[in-house]
Amino acid sequence: MTDSYITSIGTADATSISLLGRDLAADLMGQVSFGELAFWLVALRRPARGELRVFEAVLVALADHGFTPSAIAARLTLTGAPESVQGAMAAGLLGGGSRFLGVTEDCGRFLAAALAAHHGPPPADDAGFDAIADRAVRGQRAAGLLVPGLGHPLHKGGDPRTPVLLRIAKDAGTRGPHLRLFEAVGRVHPAILGRTLPLNGAGVCGAALADLGFEPDTLRGFALLARAAGLLGHLAEEMRRPAAPGIYAEADRAVRYAPPN
Amino acid sequence: MTDSYITSIGTADATSISLLGRDLAADLMGQVSFGELAFWLVALRRPARGELRVFEAVLVALADHGFTPSAIAARLTLTGAPESVQGAMAAGLLGGGSRFLGVTEDCGRFLAAALAAHHGPPPADDAGFDAIADRAVRGQRAAGLLVPGLGHPLHKGGDPRTPVLLRIAKDAGTRGPHLRLFEAVGRVHPAILGRTLPLNGAGVCGAALADLGFEPDTLRGFALLARAAGLLGHLAEEMRRPAAPGIYAEADRAVRYAPPN
Amino acid sequence: MTDSYITSIGTADATSISLLGRDLAADLMGQVSFGELAFWLVALRRPARGELRVFEAVLVALADHGFTPSAIAARLTLTGAPESVQGAMAAGLLGGGSRFLGVTEDCGRFLAAALAAHHGPPPADDAGFDAIADRAVRGQRAAGLLVPGLGHPLHKGGDPRTPVLLRIAKDAGTRGPHLRLFEAVGRVHPAILGRTLPLNGAGVCGAALADLGFEPDTLRGFALLARAAGLLGHLAEEMRRPAAPGIYAEADRAVRYAPPN
């Protein structure tokens, strides 16, 4: 009567634990890095050596951004519920929505859609990618939308992560159509938008993950995983040297009360 | 007037991003694995090669346990809010409390407390560790408490992860007093409790992390980070082949309504 | 240097607590119901007696829907972290996204947009509302979208909450253009869609809240507040008589493992 559900992730019996079709204890522990396992869990295939190098670089690039709203929310939550580290982590991740962590996903989706709208095989040269980028950027502009992956509030002259990830992907042999199109966006947008914006780190990570074969729907998840490590760092620091009570006191001090009417 | 908060994690200016005192783009991306960064973010020091090997093995060991309550909760949450992957991840992590993911932390804390209660330097031989373990296990028993890290609902004859992690730690040179005491618990408990229980995987991971120098308060966080990767796998699988609607339908079918009075 | 933030909700000094411009202890406790306070907190005005009656009926209507994915997720989360009721509540609320609790918001937004697209004052009679409904339903259809508030998986012949809330709103004098347009959707859609669907409870609640003056952006929040009470009931029941372990065991029993390749 009960439908059965099929999983390819893990199972266990009295004497063994299987994960992804391998024996966890014999074949995975000590044999694969945590990053490799994360790739494998989502892709359901083991990454090649070059793919893993790019993937780990993406996770490293996205792990932390300093005192972001999400890091502050996690620290404040720990103040109220110090017994529940999982609650503080969850609160921090919940800020990873459309506005912050969403860029990685949005950029991957934007590039994938532009490539899908291009009939025929991916172009062979930069000029071909420039043509696709031109159409896509004009399309966003006509729709009154921003171009995902373009612009940064702080790194206005260039996001330092972008050229490094492009180089790593090129060295690793995983620079594919998404990254090439992303570079083309960088070349063509000034003429269309009338100003030059940096290709940001969240965007290049989305492009690099898409070139590793990940669907746009899974990209935000990797940004969240990376952020989980950053949040751990913030929470461990908060335990040693609390900042949240000061942030709370300062906000409480700065607030002004104006009765509704 | 405003107090300032000190952080050692990250900061950024217009042209560079610093993380842990290094240049993120130049010194970390492509140079360290994601696991290495996670270690560093909490410990505030770079792991040695052997330490990293043990640390990554712990994260791999803890990443997934199949269709656990936490994985099911994450999948059900995605069903209701498919646009919010962060909500589904958060819901899954919130089940990582005292009863499941808590074992890693509880075991590390139990071992650290037993070692702290021992006057003088750590013992030089197994007999010395057995004496500490004997006192600690008897203490738990007298207090009517379980011994953290002992017993498993499924792996009654032995958790396959335990000997593997012990071997990895020994090879890596990080088998210290916590792991040695944990092994001693395995030796002495049958005579005290009147039955032989397995040293479980969550427990050995707590002992191994404690030997890497991590405080008990930080251990649950690593279990959560590992679990975040497992949840990503479950959520990606749920997007491809949903199980949650069936689980919900089955629960709804099985429930019986009995008015309160 | 610090910007100040203005709040109209609450403030306190050594001897008094102000909430919404009133003295909490003297003017609110014992004088207003919890529902009345919730209305006031969002609207920043005290509801009239009839408005409150409709508002409380909406919260009652939306509080529970049995063993939903969100209630099951909350129960499963309590199993893993029984010490953290706030985590279980949060996990349950996180399932209140676009697919379930979103209907209330979506319906309010749909009706508000249709009314805004109508030039001139709201119609004086049913025929006028039918014309607006006709245009709006055809518009959704042409765009390949569902009509929010229309249809129910179980109550195919009519949702029992709908006529009751319509009557309460009429009696209370708060049946305004959103509810009248919602009724018109009920009248006109069969000719357009070729089948007759029920006006569902989540939809009529959205229409009723919109007629009370609430913006669409705030509607999901009320559905979450109502659901919070239902989740409390589920969690109290789970503490007395656990269902989650059985749901988990059944899912674990039904799952089949198929290695990725």
Next chain:
Amino acid sequence: MTDSYITSIGTADATSISLLGRDLAADLMGQVSFGELAFWLVALRRPARGELRVFEAVLVALADHGFTPSAIAARLTLTGAPESVQGAMAAGLLGGGSRFLGVTEDCGRFLAAALAAHHGPPPADDAGFDAIADRAVRGQRAAGLLVPGLGHPLHKGGDPRTPVLLRIAKDAGTRGPHLRLFEAVGRVHPAILGRTLPLNGAGVCGAALADLGFEPDTLRGFALLARAAGLLGHLAEEMRRPAAPGIYAEADRAVRYAPPN
């Protein structure tokens, strides 16, 4: 094969919805307040009129406390994920752990334990309650623990909510042994602790709920429900007039970077 789960909350069929053994549409909507339903969902019995008055006063008393860490965390989360109101609500509730919302539960638990330790029926007069309070306060002191419900960072001379809730409960006829013991704690503690502390609002709410028959395990849940309404107010205000970007900017401005070594 499948165990069935018994629920007394709700169920539905094609034509009706049952909640707590009543017909939701016919018997509850428009007939009971939201507060009344929340009481009923947990207690599984309908409150008497006086009980409901006290219960609603408790929820009103606990709904908001201004710019608390939990309210700020909810606002910051909305900044990052404005599309996910449920995530912002969840983040706010996650701060409702042991340190803030826990007082209500801790106080109810403390009073219930003190009453349970008293042999024989509850005392008939204040002197009898003073004796129990004396023993209980001395016990906390000897164990190095604070007395739950005693003390307030701001209302040092007296929490304005306390006398009001005591009066409401007395008028309603629900002032029972927990509230009487709480008052006794107020009388006896100065002689034991050497200073006079106020009976705080969170504590008196816990005592009042315990006198309504609620178990300590359910008390934090009511504090969370009350807080959910306050969070809705904060989130609606944040949508109209954002404070979180300023709080974030200020924290980011105040933070100082000190590399780990």
